[in-house]
Amino acid sequence: MFINIRSPWEIAGLRPTEESTYLNRRTFIKALGLGTAAFTLRCETQGPEAIKNIIGGYEKSTDYTPTEMLNPEYVLDRPVTNERKATTFNNFYEFSTKKDNVYKKVGSFVISPWKVEIGGLVNRPLTLDVDDIKKTMPIEERLYRFRCVEAWAMAVPWLGFRFSELVKKVDPKPEATHVRFYTFMRPAQAVNQKDSRLPWPYREGLTMAEAMNELTFMATGLYGKDLPKQNGAPMRLVLPWKYGFKSIKSIVKIEFTNERPATFWNTLVPDEYGFTANVNPKVPHPRWSQATERMIDTGDRVPTLMYNGYEQFVANLYK
Numbered sequence: 305m306f307i308n309i310r311s312p313w314e315i316a317g318l319r320p321t322e323e324s325t326y327l328n329r330r331t332f333i334k335a336l337g338l339g340t341a342a343f344t345l346r347c348e349t350q351g352p353e354a355i356k357n358i359i360g361g362y363e364k365s366t367d368y369t370p371t372e373m374l375n376p377e378y379v380l381d382r383p384v385t386n387e388r389k390a391t392t393f394n395n396f397y398e399f400s401t402k403k404d405n406v407y408k409k410v411g412s413f414v415i416s417p418w419k420v421e422i423g424g425l426v427n428r429p430l431t432l433d434v435d436d437i438k439k440t441m442p443i444e445e446r447l448y449r450f451r452c453v454e455a456w457a458m459a460v461p462w463l464g465f466r467f468s469e470l471v472k473k474v475d476p477k478p479e480a481t482h483v484r485f486y487t488f489m490r491p492a493q494a495v496n497q498k499d500s501r502l503p504w505p506y507r508e509g510l511t512m513a514e515a516m517n518e519l520t521f522m523a524t525g526l527y528g529k530d531l532p533k534q535n536g537a538p539m540r541l542v543l544p545w546k547y548g549f550k551s552i553k554s555i556v557k558i559e560f561t562n563e564r565p566a567t568f569w570n571t572l573v574p575d576e577y578g579f580t581a582n583v584n585p586k587v588p589h590p591r592w593s594q595a596t597e598r599m600i601d602t603g604d605r606v607p608t609l610m611y612n613g614y615e616q617f618v619a620n621l622y623k
């Protein structure tokens with residue numbers, strides 16, 4: 305028995321089967337509930353507090369030592385993902401529809417100089433250079449789980465700053481209810497942007513309450529270094545309790561508005577990719593279960609956690 309998880313492009317009816325991810329029978333049996341006994345036990349007893357109490361998985365990681373900027377508030381329950389894997393297995397549809405070759409297609413993507421325009425319903429609109437943002441923002445390191453809607457997952461050390469620090473600088477007007485984010489539009493550098501059937505540039509959005517949440521993070525680095533192009537250089541959003549497509553890459557514009565922003569995936573396939581898109585093991589994707597996920601480096605299949613394990617930080621947003 306095989307499960308075929310199609311890529312979102314096929315969902316949109318745009319691609320045939322070449323990106324299909326096939327999970328083999330052994331993986332499927334594991335997915336039905338039989339990982340190691342230890343892991344099963346941990347997950348049954350795992351509440352938000354238990355996650356915090358589990359000794360940080362990163363200590364077991366052989367190839368990564370956190371920097372002195374590490375914020376100890378965000379603790380992992382699993383090892384840090386292998387760096388090579390996290391930087392060579394990507395979703396970045398502007399460059400490729402295949403996950404394993406994005407990193408080979410970003411060569412001519414120009415990331416410096418890079419301006420970010422912040423405006424809309426704000427009292428102090430600003431255009432900032434990313435180099436200045438990096439120098440002036442309180443940069444910290446956070447170890448976060450990351451979960452793609454396609455049921456793969458990783459756990460990685462981001463460098464960056466809490467997004468609300470940037471929000472404070474522009475001082476939103478009281479009528480702002482949402483924030484809209486835009487990726488660059490450069491068909492000469494990102495070949496798939498020549499495909500006019502797709503609603504480029506990639507856009508995403510949050511409510512103001514989500515934007516101000518302590519987890520909402522603007523990443524400028526990964527594994528203690530500058531963000532690689534394929535991971536969304538020079539600056540991308542990271543929303544660890546939401547499916548990965550919300551974590552928009554290579555941002556050029558941030559706009560405060562009083563309406564719910566249209567987003568790339570929600571515009572293309574609204575019945576499969578909601579606006580809110582919180583990780584939830586109990587709500588299947590229309591064509592596959594979200595109950596478990598596959599770690600991209602080890603291939604381990606593990607249970608999906610409610611809000612990706614960040615319930616204590618975000619559950620109050622959705623009462």
Ligand SMILES: Nc1nc2c(c(=O)[nH]1)N[C@H]1C(S)=C(S)[C@@H](COP(=O)(O)O)O[C@H]1N2
Binds near residue numbers: 395453547553554
């Ligand atoms: N601009 C842009 N941002 C994007 C995407 C994209 O195709 N374009 N893919 C999203 C999806 S589906 C995922 S899972 C993550 C992948 O991030 P990673 O490659 O750093 O793991 O980026 C998200 N941000």
Ligand SMILES: [Mo]
Binds near residue numbers: 395453548
């Ligand atoms: Mo994704």
